[in-house]
Amino acid sequence: MDATVLIVEDEPGIADVLRITLKYNGFTVHSAATGREALAAAREHRPDLVLLDVMLPDGNGWEVCRALREERAAEGADDADDLAIIFVTARDAPRDVVAGLALGGDDYITKPFGVDEVVARVHAVLRRTRRRESAATRVLRHGDLEMDESTYSVRRSGQPVELTPTEYNLLRHLLRNAGRIVTKEHLLQHVWRYDTAVSSTVVETYISYLRRKLDRLGPPLIETRRGIGYGLRAPEPDTGGGAR
Template sequence: MDATVLIVEDEPGIADILRITLKYNGFTVHSASTAREALAAAREHRPDLVLLDVMLPDGTGWEVCRALREERAAEGGGDAEEEDDLAVIFVTARDAPRDVVAGLALGGDDYITKPFGVDEVVARVHAVLRRTRRRARPRERVLRHGDLEMDEATYSVRRAGQPVELTPTEYNLLRHLLRHAGRILTKEQLLQHVWRYDTAVSSTVVETYISYLRRKLDRLGPPLIETRRGVGYGLRALDPGPGAVT
């Protein structure tokens, strides 16, 4: 099965066993050992499934799961169903019935208790991915605004037919602007949706990344990003017709 799995586990021995087993079974595997690393890795690698420990050094798997679900819903314009293709399996020593119920209620698709057999994990991963891929609704994966085009399936951006190379943060910022093209978004809104859950980020980082985007986009055509002084930023409104966001 062609799928990407993110392992979130702070015990190196368990993480190594899961990584080796899943790679052997044909999965692309990424790892994280903290809640913060998990959220960053999920944004960068866009996993199909997350194997998520509950007890992490800087938080809980419950919090990570909730954050991931909220981020995917925000990307879908607030429609949780539209981005319902992320699978989450909790892997934890907490086996009390109330913990299992809590994990499933928070958006988990399955719950595996430690100790576990690796064959069981692989079987559960396959089963959950079959379910989540069936339930995910297909949607348009290309965002357009004027001569700017973003293909979410390939994580590529083009302007006037020319490729634009972006860092993951620049890509996420531009995607949020595209999804709200014609609107002015405040710095607080951009911080929440692009750098969410990272309290170390200040509002000046928004100005910095807006300038990065302008430098890369404006060399290929007229300025696209509008600044509303004292408010925030947005993509300039276009006349109705070809070029509207799809």
């Protein structure tokens, strides 16, 4: 399953087992050991699912869950309701399970657990959240650029833009992170699923392909932050100049 999982766990042994198992099963995996690290990692990596320990050194997972959902809602993100959260904890009292689910958790796994159970729960929760996502038309917009995820079509200034699958995936990731600079390493992991050691030349090449296709229909859209990465420029006001 093509998805990104964030593991929030302060016990290194448990975190390592989960990370290795999920990577083996095809997931992109990131980890954090505290609530503060979890929020920072979620902003950077935009996970599809969070495996969230309830007892953390700087607070508890319930507070992190609330903060994760509030942050995405405040951003107006299209995926705000599709972030899946599974609590992982030794606290198995019924009141704890009920409290976790009431606070926005999608599932609750108690320790000790089997890794096969965790993988099965992750798959099941992601199937549910992705069904919610596919039930409605997903349209991403930024200025005069529009991407309809239900038809895999892109238009700028009302004109269709023909993209290859890789160009489409790269542009979709930039659109989903509009307003922020996305690092080359992040793009390699999420668009190409490469390790961070791989050369960033492939990112630069495909950015140039996108620019060539998008800039013929309007002002330059993709911003380069030298030595860091790329992002989408703030939409320019319409001056009536039309396509260039």
